[in-house]
Amino acid sequence: MNKQIDLNAVFTQFDTKTAIAPYGNGHINDTYCCEPAKYILQKINTSIFTDPDALMENIERVTAFLGNKIKEAGGDPERETLTVIKTKDGKNFYRYDDENVFRMYTFITHTKSIEGDKTLTDLYNAGKGFGKFQQMLSDYPADTLHETIRDFHHTAKRVEALKTAISENKAGRAASVQAEIDFALKHASCADTVLNGIASGEILLRVTHNDTKINNILFDEITGEAVAVIDLDTVMPGSMLYDFGDALRMGGSTAAEDETDLDIVHFDKACFESFAKGYLSETKDVLTEKEIELLPFSVKLMTYECGIRFLTDYLNGDTYFKIHREHHNLDRARNQFKLVAELDQMETELKDIVKGLLA
Numbered sequence: 001m002n003k004q005i006d007l008n009a010v011f012t013q014f015d016t017k018t019a020i021a022p023y024g025n026g027h028i029n030d031t032y033c034c035e036p037a038k039y040i041l042q043k044i045n046t047s048i049f050t051d052p053d054a055l056m057e058n059i060e061r062v063t064a065f066l067g068n069k070i071k072e073a074g075g076d077p078e079r080e081t082l083t084v085i086k087t088k089d090g091k092n093f094y095r096y097d098d099e100n101v102f103r104m105y106t107f108i109t110h111t112k113s114i115e116g117d118k119t120l121t122d123l124y125n126a127g128k129g130f131g132k133f134q135q136m137l138s139d140y141p142a143d144t145l146h147e148t149i150r151d152f153h154h155t156a157k158r159v160e161a162l163k164t165a166i167s168e169n170k171a172g173r174a175a176s177v178q179a180e181i182d183f184a185l186k187h188a189s190c191a192d193t194v195l196n197g198i199a200s201g202e203i204l205l206r207v208t209h210n211d212t213k214i215n216n217i218l219f220d221e222i223t224g225e226a227v228a229v230i231d232l233d234t235v236m237p238g239s240m241l242y243d244f245g246d247a248l249r250m251g252g253s254t255a256a257e258d259e260t261d262l263d264i265v266h267f268d269k270a271c272f273e274s275f276a277k278g279y280l281s282e283t284k285d286v287l288t289e290k291e292i293e294l295l296p297f298s299v300k301l302m303t304y305e306c307g308i309r310f311l312t313d314y315l316n317g318d319t320y321f322k323i324h325r326e327h328h329n330l331d332r333a334r335n336q337f338k339l340v341a342e343l344d345q346m347e348t349e350l351k352d353i354v355k356g357l358l359a
C-alpha cells in the first residue's frame with residue numbers, strides 16, 4: 001500500500017479499529033484482512049474502475065437482490081454474498097484522495113479460497129456455485145446495471161487493442177515476442193463467434209459475473225461446498241459463456257496460470273466434466289441451444305482472450321495486471337496459449353461430455 005496513506009484515517013471513516021495484513025491473490029485491487037478477521041478492506045483500483053460511485057452502486061444493488069433471494073431460500077445473506085460496510089457518513093466507499101478509494105466488506109469466515117491444487121469435487125462445487133449465482137440473477141433487471149469496464153469481454157476489441165500495442169510497441173518488446181504475436185493473430189478468428197450469437201439473439205445477454213476465477217468463490221472450510229461468489233466488480237450484462245469459459249480457463253488447467261514449465265500445463269477433460277456437471281445442475285433449464293453448443297468453445301475463447309490481454313499488457317509495459325516478477329505477463333500469455341492450442345484439438349470430445357451430462 002502507498003506509504004503516505006494514513007490507514008487510521010481510513011479506519012476512522014469506517015468506524016473500525018483493527019490491524020491489517022495484505023490478503024489474497026487478486027491481480028487488480030489491493031486487499032487487506034483486518035484482524036481479528038472481521039473485515040476485508042480493499043483499495044479499489046481506480047485506474048481500472050474509474051467510476052467508484054457506479055461500481056459500488058452496482059455492488060450494493062446486486063448484493064441486496066441476492067440477499068433477498070438467499071433469505072427466501074432460507075439461507076444467510078451475510079455469509080452467502082458480500083455485505084458492504086458503510087462509512088460513518090453512510091457512504092459505500094471512502095475517498096481518501098483522488099487516487100485512493102477504499103471500501104469495506106464483512107469478512108466471510110470459516111471459508112477457504114482455492115488457489116492451487118483442486119480436486120474434481122472442488123470443481124463440481126465451483127460449477128454449482130457459479131451456476132447458482134447466475135440462476136439467482138436471471139431475473140435481475142440488467143439495464144439498471146452500470147458497465148463498470150466497457151467492452152470487458154468484447155474479444156474482437158481485445159484483438160484490436162493487441163494490434164495497437166504491437167504497432168505502438170511502447171515497451172520495445174514486440175520483436176522478442178514474435179512467436180506469441182503470430183499465435184495470437186492466427187487464432188483471432190474465434191473472437192467473433194459469441195458476439196455474433198449475441199447480435200442474432202441466439203445467445204442471451206444476461207447478468208453475469210465476468211471474472212469467474214476459482215479464487216473468486218469462497219468454499220466452506222469443512223464441507224467444501226461453495227458458500228459465496230465474491231469479487232463482484234465486473235457483474236454486468238454479459239454472456240453466460242464468459243462465466244463458464246473463464247472459470248474453466250484456470251479451473252481446467254493442470255497448472256497455475258503463470259506456470260513457466262509448459263510441459264506440465266494441460267487442459268484436463270475430467271475437470272471440465274466435473275465443473276460442467278455442477279454448473280448444468282443449476283442452469284440447464286435456462287440455457288439456449290446455442291449456449292449449450294458453445295460451452296466447450298467458450299473455454300478456448302476465454303483462454304484466448306485472457307492470453308491476448310496478458311500479451312497486450314506485456315507489450316504496453318505491464319500497466320494493467322499486477323506483476324510479481326520480470327516477464328510475468330509474458331509467462332502468463334504463453335501459458336494461456338499452450339491451453340488454447342490443446343483446446344483447439346478437444347472440442348469434439350468436450351461436446352460429447354456435455355451431451356453425456358444432459359442425456
Ligand code: ADP
Pocket residue numbers: 023024025026027028029030031040082105106107108109113215216218230231232
Ligand atoms: P481482486 O479483484 O484483486 O481479485 P478480490 O475481491 O477477489 O480482489 O479479493 C482478493 C481475495 O481476498 C479473494 O480471492 C479472497 O481470498 C479474499 N476475499 C475478498 N473478499 C472477501 C470476503 N468478504 N471474505 C473473505 N475473504 C475475502
Ligand code: GN1
Pocket residue numbers: 025026027028029048210211213216231233234257306
Ligand atoms: C483479473 O481481479 P482478478 O485477479 O480476480 C482480471 C480478470 C482476468 C484475471 C486473470 C477486472 O482478475 O479479467 O481474467 O485477472 N480482472 C479484471 O487472472 O480485469
Ligand code: MG
Pocket residue numbers: 026027215216231
Ligand atoms: Mg479476485
